[in-house]
Amino acid sequence: MSGPAPKRGRGHWGSQVGFVLAAAGSAVGLGNIWRFPSMTGQNGGGAFLLVYLLCVALIALPVMLLEISLGRATQRNPVGAIAAVAPGSAWKALGYLALVTGLGILSYYSVIAGKVLTYLALYLRKLFIGEAVTYSGATLEVVVYFALFLVLTVLVVSGGVQRGIERWAKILMPLLVVIMAAVIVRGLLLPGAMAGVRWFLMPDFSKITPKVVLNAMSQGFFSLSLGMGAMLTYGSYLSKKDNILSCGTWVVAFDTLVAVLAGFMIFPAVFALGGDPAAGSTLIFQVLPKVFGGMPGGVLVAIVFFFLLCVAALTSTVSLLEVVTAYFVDERGWSRRRSVWSIGLVALIVGLPSAFHLAGISPWQSMTLFGKTGFLDIMDFVWGNLSLAIGSLLLCVFAIAVWGLNRAADEIEIGAPAFAALRGAWVFFVRWVCPISIAVILATKLFGLG
Numbered sequence: 075m076s077g078p079a080p081k082r083g084r085g086h087w088g089s090q091v092g093f094v095l096a097a098a099g100s101a102v103g104l105g106n107i108w109r110f111p112s113m114t115g116q117n118g119g120g121a122f123l124l125v126y127l128l129c130v131a132l133i134a135l136p137v138m139l140l141e142i143s144l145g146r147a148t149q150r151n152p153v154g155a156i157a158a159v160a161p162g163s164a165w166k167a168l169g170y171l172a173l174v175t176g177l178g179i180l181s182y183y184s185v186i187a188g189k190v191l192t193y194l195a196l197y198l199r200k201l202f203i204g205e206a207v208t209y210s211g212a213t214l215e216v217v218v219y220f221a222l223f224l225v226l227t228v229l230v231v232s233g234g235v236q237r238g239i240e241r242w243a244k245i246l247m248p249l250l251v252v253i254m255a256a257v258i259v260r261g262l263l264l265p266g267a268m269a270g271v272r273w274f275l276m277p278d279f280s281k282i283t284p285k286v287v288l289n290a291m292s293q294g295f296f297s298l299s300l301g302m303g304a305m306l307t308y309g310s311y312l313s314k315k316d317n318i319l320s321c322g323t324w325v326v327a328f329d330t331l332v333a334v335l336a337g338f339m340i341f342p343a344v345f346a347l348g349g350d351p352a353a354g355s356t357l358i359f360q361v362l363p364k365v366f367g368g369m370p371g372g373v374l375v376a377i378v379f380f381f382l383l384c385v386a387a388l389t390s391t392v393s394l395l396e397v398v399t400a401y402f403v404d405e406r407g408w409s410r411r412r413s414v415w416s417i418g419l420v421a422l423i424v425g426l427p428s429a430f431h432l433a434g435i436s437p438w439q440s441m442t443l444f445g446k447t448g449f450l451d452i453m454d455f456v457w458g459n460l461s462l463a464i465g466s467l468l469l470c471v472f473a474i475a476v477w478g479l480n481r482a483a484d485e486i487e488i489g490a491p492a493f494a495a496l497r498g499a500w501v502f503f504v505r506w507v508c509p510i511s512i513a514v515i516l517a518t519k520l521f522g523l524g
């Protein structure tokens with residue numbers, strides 16, 4: 075399929091490097107530095123890492139290539155892409171699921187990002203007025219920083235594809251890796267740190283349960299921004315000259331590197347300083363201040379680190395907002411400004427209960443569902459785990475049954491001649507390995523078959 079002609083004014087990346095950086099910017103974020111360590115800590119350390127790496131290589135990477143190729147072939151947002159391939163079919167619902175999921179994730183993700191912003195502000199105050207760093211968690215503070223972060227996201231996205239997104243990702247992501255390396259070295263030098271390294275790297279196979287496998291697989295989708303059309307939308311800004319195979323693989327490799335580095339940043343320090351690896355979503359906020367506290371120049375390192383983490387989170391929330399925005403701009407003819415501010419407002423309203431959870435307000439903090447406690451954790455499970463897995467599964471089925479895997483493979487091969495050799499394997503993975511394993515993992519956890 076040659077795909078519909080791109081609409082005028084949609085914009086393309088200035089270069090293939092622009093796509094890789096922006097897609098890596100979308101992928102690398104709180105998912106790597108906040109969610110990955112807390113998941114690893116709660117799901118058995120080395121066992122989780124092993125399952126995670128397998129899921130990324132065997133399930134997420136093939137899905138990544140599929141999402142990017144559908145985006146480039148159709149030059150559309152998720153809803154438009156599906157409508158372009160299967161006009162008037164019920165598959166449209168998959169596109170809408172993507173939009174709702176994006177909004178759901180954006181809402182609570184911005185709350186955590188607001189917490190990161192709070193820490194940045196606390197360390198700046200420490201530097202300039204010597205005030206001690208204590209996170210108050212007061213309602214007003216949580217809500218204000220959450221709203222501030224959403225406004226930042228809205229401002230970047232309203233700037234448009236190139237100026238808005240590309241510029242941010244370019245210099246700052248490599249810098250994040252550098253500062254993480256410094257924090258890792260500091261953590262490894264602490265007495266007792268090796269126990270943490272061992273715990274993170276040595277799999278205890280008895281810890282691998284259906285819950286661990288579902289969490290690892292979903293963490294792969296979450297971390298790589300898959301299953302809700304983010305990579306599809308970014309792929310729609312690629313041109314036929316660009317190499318989907320190398321772009322996709324590069325993004326997966328970089329994102330996985332950052333997640334593993336985050337593990338090395340957190341777990342040696344947890345063991346050395348006597349924390350609980352299973353502390354959950356507060357883990358990094360418990361550990362990092364302690365590490366910075368005992369580090370020479372720690373306040374400055376903390377400021378640079380939290381600043382870069384804010385930027386990493388911002389390039390991720392930008393991609394979440396961009397997907398939903400592209401729909402309203404392309405399909406509904408809304409202006410960019412109107413779209414971003416409206417969606418931002420909805421995300422603010424939907425995110426408030428998550429902010430109240432973080433601020434310790436009942437019933438938001440104490441409610442339970444699916445074995446999760448608190449509104450934010452429930453949202454994270456529903457949208458970040460279930461919905462992304464379901465979205466990825468349906469995308470595979472859509473490609474098998476409607477679009478055609480040969481068309482998808484043809485699309486990847488344009489601009490990536492080397493893909494010819496891998497084509498058979500990729501088709502096999504997307505036809506069999508990905509859908510069956512996602513379905514089995516979802517079913518075993520949800521219906522307790524395992």
Ligand code: TRP
Nearest residue numbers: 101103104105296297299304390
């Ligand atoms: N991948 C990002 C992270 O790791 C979060 C994110 C951005 C995302 N866009 C997404 C997750 C789309 C799922 C789908 O922080």
